Amino acid sequence: xxxxxxxxWPVVVTALTLSACTPKPVAQLPxxxxxxxxxxxxxxxxxxxxxxxxxxxxxxxxxxxxxxxxAFPAPKKGRKTPARSDALKxxxxxxxxxxxxxxxxxxxxxxxxxxxxxxxxxGPLRTETALQVIAGPAWTLSVDExxxxxxxxxxxxxxxxx
Numbered sequence: 168x169x170x171x172x173x174x175x176w177p178v179v180v181t182a183l184t185l186s187a188c189t190p191k192p193v194a195q196l197p198x199x200x201x202x203x204x205x206x207x208x209x210x211x212x213x214x215x216x217x218x219x220x221x222x223x224x225x226x227x228x229x230x231x232x233x234x235x236x237x238a239f240p241a242p243k244k245g246r247k248t249p250a251r252s253d254a255l256k257x258x259x260x261x262x263x264x265x266x267x268x269x270x271x272x273x274x275x276x277x278x279x280x281x282x283x284x285x286x287x288x289x290g291p292l293r294t295e296t297a298l299q300v301i302a303g304p305a306w307t308l309s310v311d312e313x314x315x316x317x318x319x320x321x322x323x324x325x326x327x328x329x
Contacts, residue, residue, distance in 0.1 A: 230262040231310065231317075236290025237297070239282070252278035254286060254301045258294055259317065267311065267318035277306055277319055 210218040226233040237257050242248045255266060255278075270278065282301070289297055298317060299308050306319045 231264060231295040231298075232293050233262070234291050234293055235297075236288075236292070238288035238290075241287065249282045249287075250278060251280050251282050251301055254282045255298060255317075258297050258301070262294060264310070264315045264317050267314075267316040273321050274319055277302060 209221045211221055213219045235258075237254075239249050239254070239257070252266070259265060266278075286301055289300065292300070295308065295310075299306075302308060302319050305322050307322050309318045309320065310316075311318070
């Protein structure tokens with residue numbers, strides 16, 4: 168009798184092993200009845216195989232976000248070094264924006280201070296970022312979109328290096 172049980176033992180082990188490896192059913196997620204509507208983008212044929220969107224790019228709507236580079240020539244002997252106001256006007260040229268008026272005493276401090284040598288050539292940068300870099304952390308940049316003017320005011324506190 169012992170002999171019959173030993174013959175079935177490999178069959179039982181194999182059956183148990185194979186039944187343990189069967190894949191479990193995966194729960195299917197319900198499919199939505201209606202697919203999401205596609206986002207419509209207005210385009211125009213500009214060439215045989217070219218479609219162009221007619222939405223204006225961000226830099227047309229917000230000129231201070233355009234990415235540009237500007238450089239001052241190195242000052243020659245006998246020439247005055249450029250002031251920060253010169254650099255601010257250079258970066259604002261072509262954007263349609265200008266520095267705000269009237270110029271306050273605080274703004275005169277900023278405008279009449281010399282441009283650091285490290286800022287003679289900057290870019291590629293967004294125009295608004297370059298304006299803030301030229302002004303420095305002691306100044307806050309504010310933009311009036313109605314009059315298209317850029318103003319600077321002293322920051323609430325100034326940090327000193329020590």
